[in-house]
Amino acid sequence: MAKPRPENSARPPSVDVVLRDAAFAELLTRFGHQVVRDAIRLELAEIRQNVGAVDTAPGAILQAVRARVSRRMAPSLKPVFNLTGTILHTNLGRAPLPDVAVQAMVAAAGAVNLEYDLKTGKRGSRDSHLAGWVQQLTGAEAAIVVNNNAAAVMMMLNTFALGKEVIVSRGELIEIGGAFRLPDIMTRAGCILREVGTTNRTHLKDYQAAVNPLSGMILKVHTSNYQVQGFTKSVPEPELAALARKHNIPFAVDLGSGTLLDLTRFGLPYETTVRETLENGADLVSFSGDKLLGGPQAGIIAGRADLIAQIAENPMKRAMRLDKITIAALDAVLRLYANPDQLASQVPTLTALSRSSEDIKALAGRLQPLLAEALAGQAVVEVLSCHSQIGSGALPVDLLESYALGLRPIGEGDKALRRLAAALRDLPCPVIGRISNGQVILDLRALSDEPAFSVQLGQVAACLRAAR
Ligand SMILES: *Cc1c(COP(=O)(O)O)cnc(C)c1O
Numbered sequence: 157m158a159k160p161r162p163e164n165s166a167r168p169p170s171v172d173v174v175l176r177d178a179a180f181a182e183l184l185t186r187f188g189h190q191v192v193r194d195a196i197r198l199e200l201a202e203i204r205q206n207v208g209a210v211d212t213a214p215g216a217i218l219q220a221v222r223a224r225v226s227r228r229m230a231p232s233l234k235p236v237f238n239l240t241g242t243i244l245h246t247n248l249g250r251a252p253l254p255d256v257a258v259q260a261m262v263a264a265a266g267a268v269n270l271e272y273d274l275k276t277g278k279r280g281s282r283d284s285h286l287a288g289w290v291q292q293l294t295g296a297e298a299a300i301v302v303n304n305n306a307a308a309v310m311m312m313l314n315t316f317a318l319g320k321e322v323i324v325s326r327g328e329l330i331e332i333g334g335a336f337r338l339p340d341i342m343t344r345a346g347c348i349l350r351e352v353g354t355t356n357r358t359h360l361k362d363y364q365a366a367v368n369p370l371s372g373m374i375l376k377v378h379t380s381n382y383q384v385q386g387f388t389k390s391v392p393e394p395e396l397a398a399l400a401r402k403h404n405i406p407f408a409v410d411l412g413s414g415t416l417l418d419l420t421r422f423g424l425p426y427e428t429t430v431r432e433t434l435e436n437g438a439d440l441v442s443f444s445g446d447k448l449l450g451g452p453q454a455g456i457i458a459g460r461a462d463l464i465a466q467i468a469e470n471p472m473k474r475a476m477r478l479d480k481i482t483i484a485a486l487d488a489v490l491r492l493y494a495n496p497d498q499l500a501s502q503v504p505t506l507t508a509l510s511r512s513s514e515d516i517k518a519l520a521g522r523l524q525p526l527l528a529e530a531l532a533g534q535a536v537v538e539v540l541s542c543h544s545q546i547g548s549g550a551l552p553v554d555l556l557e558s559y560a561l562g563l564r565p566i567g568e569g570d571k572a573l574r575r576l577a578a579a580l581r582d583l584p585c586p587v588i589g590r591i592s593n594g595q596v597i598l599d600l601r602a603l604s605d606e607p608a609f610s611v612q613l614g615q616v617a618a619c620l621r622a623a624r
Contacts, residue, residue: 168203169217171196179218187225195224236586237609241558241599243508244548248588250446250453252504252604254492257451257485264484283468285483286456289490293416294430294441296458300467301445301486302476305412306336308442308455312408313345313373315470316463320372321350325358325391327384328377332412338377347372357389363396367403374400376438378412397437406439406463413548414443414456416493422500422510424546425554430458439463445482447548450505451489452482508602509546513557517541519600520559523610527561530613534620535565535576535596544601562595579619583612 174180174196183192199220238248253261273280283300290299302308313322322342329351331337342349350371352362363374374396393409400407415427427448433441440463445454455476457467467473478486492502500510520539528537540562543555565572577596580587585608589598603609 168200171200174200174217183222183225187229191225191228192221195221195228199224234586236588238602239587239589239598239600241542241544241560241590241597241601242547243505243544243602244447244546246548250548251450253452253485254450254489254503256492256502257488260484260488261481264480268480270480270483282477282483285487286490289487290456290458293490293493294434294458296434298461298464299456299458300464301478302455302473303478304453305410305442305444305455306341307476308457309410310341310345311467311470311472311476312440312442312457313342313347314472315467316406317347317372319346321348321368321370322372323350323352323363323366323374324377325353326351327353327355327358327390328379330377330379356384356387358391359389360391360395360399363391363399367399371403371405373405374407376409378410393433393436393438400439407437408440408442409433409438411441411443413447414441415448417496419448421496422506424509434458445486448505449489450503452485454478454482454486504604507604509556511601513559516559516600519603519606520561523600524561526610526613527563530616531563533566534617535563538562540597542597542599544599556601558599558601560597560599562597564595575620575623578623579616582619582623583615585612
């Protein structure tokens with residue numbers, strides 16, 4: 157049986173007829189022929205499939221096409237609220253940047269003195285913008301910066317141990333989310349992995365027995381995302397440094413997250429700093445720009461000047477060098493570290509990590525009635541205590557006391573829960589929480605913009621109706 161036809165339903169017009177309609181002129185000028193044409197074709201195809209159920213009036217088509225075009229032309233990267241409880245969430249872009257870093261990125265967007273010495277008018281070095289600050293903040297003789305810490309590890313391995321053996325403890329053969337597995341990186345860097353010790357215990361004598369004329373490097377890797385507990389033994393850095401020196405090979409430490417300051421000043425657990433690692437005798441230390449440091453994605457290598465110079469000359473450096481935008485952002489963040497007293501208020505990662513649980517509880521208390529009202533009849537909203545984690549392999553077993561809003565859908569079952577989570581993701585600035593115990597949990601530790609969060613709550617109900 158035919159579906160009932162609405163008033164102005166008719167055979168849908170052809171793409172060309174629609175395109176000639178003067179009403180589309182503005183869309184065509186703004187977005188170009190190709191995009192508008194594709195949108196019209198898709199819209200008409202849908203109308204043909206649902207003959208009768210869709211309004212084919214020209215005004216209706218224009219509106220639908222406009223919506224399609226704006227969805228198609230919207231940026232793919234969208235700002236979101238990270239309320240997952242994982243502060244450095246790799247899938248959500250890790251460290252949110254400080255305002256000064258954002259301004260620096262904008263300022264660097266045009267022509268800049270990236271590799272140009274303004275004093276002499278001659279060619280300059282791209283690494284010079286950052287090296288001085290890394291040296292000052294870590295005590296290193298020299299520094300070099302690449303795309304991320306994985307690239308930094310790759311550069312250290314490839315520069316000093318190409319075709320040679322790299323001695324690593326079995327307890328440190330890490331895999332980090334994504335495809336960063338130390339043994340695989342080593343193969344691709346052209347090195348031979350020389351595992352020593354056992355999973356839980358490695359002694360100095362294990363390293364000593366492994367050193368031979370083929371040895372290129374001793375590497376220590378921070379066990380970022382796990383901890384070996386119980387009957388364990390690892391070799392202190394000064395002893396490994398002495399062994400490496402005796403055999404004239406570099407001792408490198410991949411610190412992973414890496415921190416420039418003693419984090420206990422922010423109420424966080426103690427974590428060895430880059431400076432301490434260098435003082436312990438490491439020749440090279442690598443760490444990330446966008447983990448605890450709170451800056452842009454980058455990999456920083458600090459250490460001995462002669463070794464850094466060799467890394468700079470490795471042809472692979474060209475493939476891993478930083479762009480000017482990242483240099484600008486990292487430079488701005490490093491300069492913030494010159495004044496540690498202001499850091500907690502200026503670096504969003506440190507702001508979130510050092511936030512007191514009372515402060516988060518008060519925030520939860522203010523937001524609970526707003527969200528309860530927005531979801532009236534759909535979900536019950538309560539304030540819960542919870543634990544945030546730092547994430548990205550930083551301080552893996554340390555949890556921070558926090559507070560969350562727990563949203564329990566009134567409809568039963570997983571489907572209602574998934575719909576609710578989907579509705580929150582469908583907001584103009586998507587809200588990303590986690591699902592646990594039949595609730596959508598929104599950990600508020602990382603929520604910095606309370607007004608921006610509140611202002612869109614009025615749209616939650618509509619998103620929920622639209623969510624399947
Ligand atoms: C995170 C991490 C890496 C990779 O760093 P990216 O900046 O993500 O490339 C390497 N090693 C360790 C120990 C890490 O924690």
